[in-house]
Amino acid sequence: MVNHQERLDRTFAALVDPTRRAILARLERRESCSISELARPFAIKLPAVMKHLDVLDDAGLVTRLKIGRTVTVRLRPQPMRAAMTWLRRYERFWSGKLDRLAAYAESKEAEARSKER
Amino acid sequence: MVNHQERLDRTFAALVDPTRRAILARLERRESCSISELARPFAIKLPAVMKHLDVLDDAGLVTRLKIGRTVTVRLRPQPMRAAMTWLRRYERFWSGKLDRLAAYAESKEAEARSKER
Numbered sequence: 177m178v179n180h181q182e183r184l185d186r187t188f189a190a191l192v193d194p195t196r197r198a199i200l201a202r203l204e205r206r207e208s209c210s211i212s213e214l215a216r217p218f219a220i221k222l223p224a225v226m227k228h229l230d231v232l233d234d235a236g237l238v239t240r241l242k243i244g245r246t247v248t249v250r251l252r253p254q255p256m257r258a259a260m261t262w263l264r265r266y267e268r269f270w271s272g273k274l275d276r277l278a279a280y281a282e283s284k285e286a287e288a289r290s291k292e293r
Numbered sequence: 294m295v296n297h298q299e300r301l302d303r304t305f306a307a308l309v310d311p312t313r314r315a316i317l318a319r320l321e322r323r324e325s326c327s328i329s330e331l332a333r334p335f336a337i338k339l340p341a342v343m344k345h346l347d348v349l350d351d352a353g354l355v356t357r358l359k360i361g362r363t364v365t366v367r368l369r370p371q372p373m374r375a376a377m378t379w380l381r382r383y384e385r386f387w388s389g390k391l392d393r394l395a396a397y398a399e400s401k402e403a404e405a406r407s408k409e410r
Contacts (some may be wrong), residue, residue: 264377270371
């Protein structure tokens with residue numbers, strides 16, 4: 177059984193490689209893609225692309241469907257949701273900074289307005 | 294020079310390990326932590342914790358400050374922001390589903406209301 181932590185491990189591990197991230201980004205823009213279409217923009221050979229797809233498939237981030245001689249790859253983005261939920265708790269660190277910036281801008285505005293009176 | 298892609302590689306690589314994620318989660322709840330305090334809840338030896346801290350430090354996710362014999366570790370969450378931005382483009386997939394679910398619930402409600410008349 178794959179538990180929540182192991183699923184997160186696999187998702188983050190799949191996202192470590194820039195080629196795998198680029199594959200996911202390509203699939204995000206299209207409904208589905210054949211493997212040769214998918215491999216076209218990359219300066220790597222088809223077997224290397226296949227290996228990346230194996231990792232993405234193991235992480236549950238893509239599905240592959242073989243019909244005749246064509247394999248169709250589709251994005252399955254759901255596991256990324258848990259990764260995002262995990263990261264979200266750190267959001268307060270940078271959004272906090274923005275809040276302070278907004279508060280500062282507001283106080284400056286109030287100051288300017290009081291001078292106008 | 295470390296470019297944007299390499300920084301993302303390092304951030305995701307740092308997040309692959311559940312112990313490293315747990316270290317970051319502990320640091321999120323405290324301002325700062327000594328290494329021995331940090332290591333306490335983990336069933337691994339101090340040198341193993343130190344190795345994890347090296348990875349986190351290389352990824353720019355923690356800072357270590359040595360004063361006398363005590364090393365103080367602090368969270369530096371900024372690199373996670375880029376990781377979150379990267380993941381955010383996939384958000385529409387699950388929020389889209391929720392939108393469809395909301396639309397479905399609304400149509401059912403309207404149907405129920407029209408029957409009441």
